Amino acid sequence: MTLSTRIPPIYQEHADLLRALGHPARIAILAILGDGEQCVCHMEAMLGLRQSRISQHLMVLRQAGLVEDRRDGWNVFYRLTRPEIAHLTEALGSITGRRFPKLAHSHTAGDCPCPKCAEASRSAPTARNPRHENS
Numbered sequence: 001m002t003l004s005t006r007i008p009p010i011y012q013e014h015a016d017l018l019r020a021l022g023h024p025a026r027i028a029i030l031a032i033l034g035d036g037e038q039c040v041c042h043m044e045a046m047l048g049l050r051q052s053r054i055s056q057h058l059m060v061l062r063q064a065g066l067v068e069d070r071r072d073g074w075n076v077f078y079r080l081t082r083p084e085i086a087h088l089t090e091a092l093g094s095i096t097g098r099r100f101p102k103l104a105h106s107h108t109a110g111d112c113p114c115p116k117c118a119e120a121s122r123s124a125p126t127a128r129n130p131r132h133e134n135s
Helices: 009-020 024-033 040-047 051-063 083-096 115-123
Strands: 067-072 075-080
Touching: 009 051, 024 040, 024 051, 024 067, 024 075, 024 083, 040 051, 040 075, 051 067, 075 083
Parallel strands: none
Antiparallel strands: 067 075
């Protein structure tokens, strides 16, 4: 019996999971989704990456079973498949002794067409949408 046949399959599953986490953008996406469901436009604004790049990373995370999506019209929202996944980023912070910084949106509600931002702009009486100022 060789060493590889004596290693239980769970170790391969864990190695596959760690491989899916093997990019800083994917870890950042998991940290963002740890705060709840988000649309791709929010991840673009938070990470400064193009939508196509984020979609590639989301595909890897989806294939690993870490995230799932929900469509609402033109918008796609992503969330963690299980709340325990948020503990992965917390554990990484504990291991390194460095906490992940909170990422903020770099766009205003008026700049984003997603329902989440539209709701925020409707509920905030001081929010202004420059596109509609002259109407």
